[in-house]
Amino acid sequence: MKIKNVNKVTDYKYLNLFSIQYDDRLNDEKEYIFASRSDLTNPLEKLDSQPDAVVIVPFHTEAKKLVMIEEFRVALGGYQYGFPAGLIDKGETIEQAGKRELFEETGLLATRILKQSPRVFSSSGMTDESVSLLFVECNGKPTNQFNESSEDIQVKLISQQKAGNILFDDTKKFDVKSWIVLNMFAISGGI
C-alpha cells in the first residue's frame, strides 16, 4: 500500500472529510474518504501526536459502582449511555483533561489514576479520531450542575448486578467502549 496524496475536501470548523489517493497491494490507484477533526491540510502528518480526546472509565469506590452517563447525542437524535469524555484542550495533559471532564460531566472527583491507555483509534475504517482511556477511582455526589449548555447529561451509578441487567436492554443505546467495559464489569465486578 502506498499513500500518494491527501486533500481536505470540506471546510467546517470541527470535522472535515479528507480524500486520500493511494495504490493498493496490486498497484491499482484508489481513492479513500475519511473524516477527521484535524485542522491540518494533511492529518497523516500528525499521527504521532496527542490524542483528540480523553475517555474516562470511572469506578466510584464508596458506592462500588461503575459510573456512566446518559447523554443527548445530536448525531443519534437521542440519548446514549457512555463514559464521560471530551476533547483535550491546548496545553492540557490527558490526566488534567480527564479530571476536568469527569468533574464537569458528573460532579465527581478522581481520587486515583488506575491506568492510562496509549493513543488508540476510534474507528480507523472511517476516521483518524483517537482517544486515550483513563481508568480512575472517584468519589463524591453525582450532579449535572456543572454541565455546559450544549450538554444534557444524567449520571448513572451502576452495580455489578445492574450491569448484567442492562447489557442486552434494547431500549438503551450504548457507546461501544462503554458496552465492552460494562460487559467486563458484569462478569468481574471490576474495571
Next chain:
Amino acid sequence: MKIKNVNKVTDYKYLNLFSIQYDDRLNDEKEYIFASRSDLTNPLEKLDSQPDAVVIVPFHTEAKKLVMIEEFRVALGGYQYGFPAGLIDKGETIEQAGKRELFEETGLLATRILKQSPRVFSSSGMTDESVSLLFVECNGKPTNQFNESSEDIQVKLISQQKAGNILFDDTKKFDVKSWIVLNMFAISGGI
C-alpha cells in the same frame, strides 16, 4: 434539546458529512456536523435498523489465544492492531457477516458464538456509525490468502502473557475496542 433539520452536505459514495440544526437546552440554535455511512437524506431516520458493521472478537480454542489482525489503515497511513471486522452485506445476518469476515481476513472458522452485542455506537460525538460485537470461539490455521486486494493483513495469535507485554508498546497502534478487550484478556485470560 430539539432536532430541527438534517441536511446531507457532501456527496461521496461511502462516507458523507451531514449538518443538523438543533436547539440546545437554553433554546439557542446550533449547528452540528457529523459523518455517516448512511445513504439516506436523513440518517436519524434509520437509527433503529441494523448496525453498519460487525466486529469479531475471536478466541482460538486450540491455541488458547486471542486473535487479532495487524492491518494497513489508509486513514492512519500505517498498520493498526484490531479485530477482524467489516460492513454487513444486504440480506446478511450479523452472525453470517461475522463468520464471513473472520474467514476472509484470518482463514479461521468460527466454531461457537459466545455473545452478540446489541447495536452499539463507535464514537457518537462525530458519527452515527454503529457496530455489533460478535464474541466467537474459532479454530484453524491463520492465513491471509483470502484477503481482498484492498486488504493488507497479518493475523496475530496472542497469549495472555503477550497481551500484557504489548498493551503499552508505543510502537504499535491499536483500535480502541481491541485495546479494551486486550486489557481484559491480559488480566483474566478470557474474553
